[in-house]
Amino acid sequence: MVLVRKLLIANRGEIAVRIIRACREMGISPVAVYSECDRTAPHVRMSDEAYAIGPSAPGESYLRIDRLIDAAKRSGADAVHPGYGFLAENEHFASAVRDAGLTFVGPTPDAIATMGNKTAARAAAIRAGVPVVPGSEAALDANVPDAEIATLAASVGYPLLVKAVAGGGGKGMRTVTDPADLAGAVRAARSEAATAFGDAAVYFERRLVRPRHVEVQLLGDTHGTVLPLVERECSIQRRHQKVVEETPSPVVSPALRASMASAAAAVAKAVGYTNAGTIEFLLDENGRFYFLEMNTRLQVEHPITEMVTGLDLVRWQIRIARGEKIDLDPVLLLAPRGHAIECRVYAEDPDNGFLPSPGRITCLRTPSGPGIRDDSAAAAGLDVPIFYDPLISKLIAWAEDRPLAIARMRRALDEYLVAGIKTTVPFFAWLLAQPEFIDGRFHTAFLDDVLAARNGRPFAETTAETEEIAAIAAAIHTALSAPSTGDGQTAAGAPARWKTEARLESLRGL
């Protein structure tokens, strides 16, 4: 068995904190890395060791393979966990870790490379006998003539999506409904893909009507076992980015679950997949599902799976990397206990087109209590930097069933207070009260459609009563912070504040 005694975490934010927690529980010494702006970040302070890896821009720090390997060597770590994002799906990083004689907590470089290429991944799914969304099987590079592109598009059928072969997160993706727009869309997708991924190749996929995004988490060990876990429903997306996930899906029956799970396991086995991974499917209105892509890493939304299965997925990642066999009961992994929902709380202003809202968190009250988990690296007094994904927390609610989980999440959102920056908490409070959400009637375009229809109407709904309370609080705040108030308090500055505080003390009626 491979020894893992000291683990370098090549990441930051809440996921670095999440991995540190697993390390602590396993008796493994966690090693952090940090960029300039992250010097005082929680993941640095919670680790046993921390190494500076460069300036704040990710390209000069968290994406620098050489500096990460150097930090791992200096620390004497024997393993590296990439988290998600940054280098988590970069086969060169996985190779570099191996070449340095270290254990990579994740799949092999080959598996990452195969599944990172969308057309190769589709080919693997077809090989495994799993349906893929109808589309073009060959990548269209810049040399393919327009006439050939048009013929191919017609054979796929409209409406279709032009997608980047190296893509992800909606980048290099265009919807084409009218054949006249095809050439322009291909050009735009190619240029976006070239900028984002350094690879201009694109392919076509038929656009399904109102599909759901349903994905299957799986674990594969190095002894040939691949076990699928209960599905996650991730159809609530804004501009192709997941914002709410839940498990189980409100529309997946046990029979459909079993067939999606075995399809997912077949795809993973076709590429000899090891460690934690996720097979994403589109599910149409008739209950047919199609392979979409594979994420060869831990997912952001992994905690909801942990809540309904009782597993610690990060712990399993490390155990698998050590060469251990998965000795879990496959039946239990597909039998969810209760229901879990996650809201990705972002430092964004939902009432201003979801613009990023970086800055200092001046006051933070996080929810807790029954069934609530807050995976976060935010703290009062800390800045949300402008350089990275503005995720500040993943709020997870678990309960016996879906209606109770929704009620619990709404209760937790009500407890969640972040001052100093704007967050998406008011947006989630609105979303979880929508009848479509409560009834589970939604698809991948649902949120973009309702947001467009709202046309910027604010989410933070105030009532006459909360406005009155806000007016009262503002007036008292102003009265007590005024340097000279003219009603008996004359001295400005500190002494006046002292007097104010003393007066308030006396009013507490203790």
Next chain:
Amino acid sequence: MHYEIEIAGRLRQVAVTRTGDGFAVAVDGRLRQVNATRIDAQRWSLVVSAESKSDMPARVSYDVVTTPGPVGGALTVHVGSIPISVVVNGRRRWRRRDEGAGSGPQRVAAPMPGKVVRVLVAPGETVRARQPLVVVEAMKMENELRAGRAGTVSEVHVREGVSVDAGALLIVIQ
């Protein structure tokens, strides 16, 4: 003390007087007894009561947070988890600016450093309120900056591909 407090575009006249066990606060003439106890620099516990039972609010105990904004008089007040923007004595403080409100040019600036990925309007074009003007990529996301109100684009200061600092002037609408 007397304040003019603006919330959601509506002005309220608020009078605050100290009383034996806190404050008497009249909001547009409706009187509340308020026990305001400070938790820390920003947090307060408010317990509100009315003169008569019939006038009592549905809820009397509130956890509120007051966060001073970047300019004097502007505050964010969280009532529960909902942030509410409040301006105290805005007309008094900002009279000069207020006189021109709604008529002067609208200057659209970058709210954060980033890269301009798309410019969606050209000088001379008329725009509707909330029409997207520029797309700026920052924090891994593409962000649409929209027109605050309808008008005609008079100046475009950026082109696609350029990097901008926070506060950089992008578009002017007349």
